[in-house]
Amino acid sequence: MPVIQAKNLGLHYGEQKLFEHANFEINAGDFYAILGENGTGKTSLIRAILGQNHQYSGGLQVASEKVGYVPQFRSISRDYPLSVREFAALGFNHGWRWWLKGSEKAAIQQALEELDLADLANHRLGLSSGGQKQRAFVAQALAQQPDLLILDESTASLDFQHSDEMLRRVKELSLARKMTVLWITHDTSHLKDYANHYLWLHNQKVEAGLIDALPAQAASHAIEGEVHHV
Structure with missing residues (x-):
């Protein structure tokens, strides 16, 4: 089908x-x-x-x-506080719980590795390059395993x-x-x-x-x- x-x-x-x-x-x-x-x-x-x-x-x-959606690049200021990993995890914002399951953490790590962002996982997204920021948007979508x-x-x-x-x-x-x-x-x-x-x-x-x-x-x-x- x-x-x-x-x-x-x-x-x-x-x-x-x-x-x-x-x-x-x-x-x-x-x-x-x-x-x-x-x-x-x-x-x-x-x-x-x-x-x-x-x-x-x-x-x-x-x-x-499951659909993953990546928008047009949006400006993220230098003082944006979240790390690359925390940004990728935003797709798991359930509202009713604030913690991540082990499977969700593993999916986020896999997405970061696939986008060559694993070494920058704890780096503040606001201090990353434009290309790294956009790859973080993709990682956020891919972590949902669409x-x-x-x-x-x-x-x-x-x-x-x-x-x-x-x-x-x-x-x-x-x-x-x-x-x-x-x-x-x-x-x-x-x-x-x-x-x-x-x-x-x-x-x-x-x-x-x-x-x-x-x-x-x-x-x-x-x-x-x-x-x-x-």
């Missing part, structure tokens, strides 16, 4: 029609790049997949048991080296865990190094395919620095 299956899916934002008649299947272990100009519905689609947006018609089935990982323009504020480093790690983990990845991006410079499929949102429709068949027009329509999300 596909992890995500859309059948004749239509999505709208208030009175605005974003797309319609979308049909695609995303399988376990697929690495999808999600492309499209501002306002085409990338974020709305992700919210629908997460169950946070019900403004759609047609069918949308999500078979994922079978679906969503990167919501998570590389937008990183330079090429740090972006490449983070995506290489995610790709390795995707292959090792058979973890499905959805990567919303405007950066088409190294799509084919990581993604094996694409979803291209344009002209109120969604086009899906193998990354090697990505139309040149899709890459040329990529816009750096999205101002608003729809």
Whole structure:
């Protein structure tokens, strides 16, 4: 069974029609790049997949048991008090208990090791580099041991080296865990190094395919620095 299956899916934002008649299947272990100009519905689609947006018609089935979500890089000031390990543990904020189970501690340690952050585990996150901070966001998501990982323009504020480093790690983990990845991006410079499929949102429709068949027009329509999300 596909992890995500859309059948004749239509999505709208208030009175605005974003797309319609979308049909695609995303399988376990697929690495999808999600492309499209501002306002085409990338974020709305992700919210629908997460169950946070019900403004759609047609069918949308999500078979994922656990989703990890990594947002666009957010500024963390130098005086931010939590360590890298404590930040990665925030995903286990249960509300009703403040301690971590042994299995949760082990999952956090594994995520830190996978992202090359184990040596910085007790280092204050605010004093870490931009690349290290963003990898800490990924570690926080991976500690939940998701079978679906969503990167919501998570590389937008990183330079090429740090972006490449983070995506290489995610790709390795995707292959090792058979973890499905959805990567919303405007950066088409190294799509084919990581993604094996694409979803291209344009002209109120969604086009899906193998990354090697990505139309040149899709890459040329990529816009750096999205101002608003729809």
